[in-house]
Amino acid sequence: MIGRLNHVAIAVPDLDQAAALYRDTLGAKVSAPVPQPKHGVTVIFIDLGNTKIELLHPLGADSPIGAFLGRNPAGGIHHICYEVDDILAARDQLKATGARVLGDGEPKIGAHDKPVLFLHPKDFLGTLIELEQA
Amino acid sequence: MIGRLNHVAIAVPDLDQAAALYRDTLGAKVSAPVPQPKHGVTVIFIDLGNTKIELLHPLGADSPIGAFLGRNPAGGIHHICYEVDDILAARDQLKATGARVLGDGEPKIGAHDKPVLFLHPKDFLGTLIELEQA
Numbered sequence: 001m002i003g004r005l006n007h008v009a010i011a012v013p014d015l016d017q018a019a020a021l022y023r024d025t026l027g028a029k030v031s032a033p034v035p036q037p038k039h040g041v042t043v044i045f046i047d048l049g050n051t052k053i054e055l056l057h058p059l060g061a062d063s064p065i066g067a068f069l070g071r072n073p074a075g076g077i078h079h080i081c082y083e084v085d086d087i088l089a090a091r092d093q094l095k096a097t098g099a100r101v102l103g104d105g106e107p108k109i110g111a112h113d114k115p116v117l118f119l120h121p122k123d124f125l126g127t128l129i130e131l132e133q134a
Numbered sequence: 135m136i137g138r139l140n141h142v143a144i145a146v147p148d149l150d151q152a153a154a155l156y157r158d159t160l161g162a163k164v165s166a167p168v169p170q171p172k173h174g175v176t177v178i179f180i181d182l183g184n185t186k187i188e189l190l191h192p193l194g195a196d197s198p199i200g201a202f203l204g205r206n207p208a209g210g211i212h213h214i215c216y217e218v219d220d221i222l223a224a225r226d227q228l229k230a231t232g233a234r235v236l237g238d239g240e241p242k243i244g245a246h247d248k249p250v251l252f253l254h255p256k257d258f259l260g261t262l263i264e265l266e267q268a
Contacts, residue, residue, distance in 0.1 A: 001160055003183060004182055008139070008214060010259055010261055021259065025233060026216075028135075048139045048216070049137060051185050055259075072260055076259070076261060077214070077261055080142060082160075121208075125146050125210070126144075126206055126209040127211055
């Protein structure tokens, strides 16, 4: 079911400092910040060649990463995203095994304008998994 | 400096259950467990096409992931590994910026028989980073 690793998302408390760290210290290819008000985050994309790192910073009062940064003030890995061919088929197959899909179980349009779902970390080895229809 | 994402390492409390989750529930390509006594872990490799997930389980009394699993009994993402062309040049460049390299700063031979180093999570957005000479 799961295909490529689309990205690893790292929540960061200071976007400029995080961008400078990846660009200047680690020498990576770092995008400009991209505000995504619908998703409550500003994102910086880091192109690693085979996959991406996404640096996430809260945007607005209701950011989905606000609580995470409250618990992890220095930042940390927030989720990993796997690609799937058919997100509804993937969801139904996962739910049939008893795995929990977050929210109302309906895919939302994610940061890459593709349907996404999140899976409950307690059912997946303590890792928050995003599925994105490739 | 950093190149491809070599792998994401997830520490897991039960290797059989974790392998079944990735193989049966998530439909991924999962290896047999590979004991690596020198590294204090047993590893399962998951081939995602563009990169790998490595499921790590403690092996022996002095496992480097024992304390992490103590803090995260359900498991969790332990580190991410970036490839570099020249690990000594990367180390020296990072140390010159004030970033901390773990241990004595000398590369060890890692799980893939290549030289590796770990960087201090407090200097890298709360993420433990492994560098591996590609």
